[in-house]
Amino acid sequence: MVTALQKFGTLTGWGKDTHNANEFGFKLVPTYDLLGAKYDSPYISFSSKEIQDHQHKPFQKLDPAEQDYINKYDPKASYPFLIINGQYALSGPGKAGYSPAVIDGQSFDDVKQQVDSNADTPASQAIHKEAQIIVNYICASTGGAPASVCKA
Amino acid sequence: MLRAALGVAFGRPWAIPVALVGAAAMWLLLAWSGGLIQDYPTGWEFHSEPWRLGALALLAGMFGLLLPLEAAAVAKARGAAGVAGGTMGTVFGLLSMSCCAPLVIPALLSFVGFSGTTILSINTAVAPYEAQLTIAAVAMMALSLALVTRTLVAACRLS
Numbered sequence: 001m002v003t004a005l006q007k008f009g010t011l012t013g014w015g016k017d018t019h020n021a022n023e024f025g026f027k028l029v030p031t032y033d034l035l036g037a038k039y040d041s042p043y044i045s046f047s048s049k050e051i052q053d054h055q056h057k058p059f060q061k062l063d064p065a066e067q068d069y070i071n072k073y074d075p076k077a078s079y080p081f082l083i084i085n086g087q088y089a090l091s092g093p094g095k096a097g098y099s100p101a102v103i104d105g106q107s108f109d110d111v112k113q114q115v116d117s118n119a120d121t122p123a124s125q126a127i128h129k130e131a132q133i134i135v136n137y138i139c140a141s142t143g144g145a146p147a148s149v150c151k152a
Numbered sequence: 153m154l155r156a157a158l159g160v161a162f163g164r165p166w167a168i169p170v171a172l173v174g175a176a177a178m179w180l181l182l183a184w185s186g187g188l189i190q191d192y193p194t195g196w197e198f199h200s201e202p203w204r205l206g207a208l209a210l211l212a213g214m215f216g217l218l219l220p221l222e223a224a225a226v227a228k229a230r231g232a233a234g235v236a237g238g239t240m241g242t243v244f245g246l247l248s249m250s251c252c253a254p255l256v257i258p259a260l261l262s263f264v265g266f267s268g269t270t271i272l273s274i275n276t277a278v279a280p281y282e283a284q285l286t287i288a289a290v291a292m293m294a295l296s297l298a299l300v301t302r303t304l305v306a307a308c309r310l311s
Contacts, residue, residue, distance in 0.1 A: 093192075094190045
């Protein structure tokens with residue numbers, strides 16, 4: 001998702017995080033911490049919510065509009081859940097994404113370096129593939145703007 | 153007592169296949185609803201912590217034992233005094249199924265029409281207590297086995 005967002009604007013203030021060690025049998029899965037992130041784009045806006053903390057306790061609350069999206073597009077409350085412009089929804093880990101096993105045990109910096117350099121590795125390929133799906137949905141919702149991204 | 157009840161229940165030719173199919177179905181239900189089985193673009197994958205895998209195997213195995221015991225108890229105790237115990241065994245068996253994996257509850261609630269946000273709230277509320285819920289599930293399944301065993305043995309004494 002971050003890879004897709006960065007094609008439309010600038011994401012700053014993000015941090016490095018991991019999923020809980022050994023959760024679901026994965027050693028340590030790197031991920032972005034978007035709690036302090038700020039996104040600037042002339043085309044789209046972005047917001048995210050973390051509903052549970054690392055101890056699985058309730059964390060951020062959904063506002064009424066977000067609740068409406070969950071009720072409408074994610075009736076089984078699968079996560080991660082992504083809604084784009086109220087038009088396109090992706091729910092659950094498997095629909096557009098990739099298995100955490102692809103990046104399990106790798107450091108955040110190593111995975112980011114692979115993605116940034118478009119390396120020919122399973123992690124980079126999987127992340128770019130998911131990003132392209134999200135980019136396509138965003139482009140459909142912006143009417144194809146910007147052309148530099150949507151017609152690439 | 154359990155050995156005697158198992159002897160009666162598994163004395164029927166269909167008991168072992170029923171137990172195996174029941175245990176496999178229960179394992180699949182718990183694994184799927186608990187999010188251990190996922191369909192990724194690259195194919196199906198199964199991931200779990202060892203303790204969760206052990207709990208699932210234990211519950212599925214106990215459920216496999218429970219099915220032939222339930223069937224034998226119902227057959228033997230039909231119209232006899234022990235039916236109440238058999239019914240309670242079924243109730244506890246069902247409770248232990250829904251209790252085992254917190255995500256089974258949202259799956260069931262979704263099936264009966266609860267909203268996504270309600271399910272999300274319940275899921276978030278029960279997630280910190282997953283270990284306790286799993287222990288409770290094993291305890292209820294054990295209680296279920298004990299109740300059905302008692303019913304079956306009592307019915308055999310009457311008949």
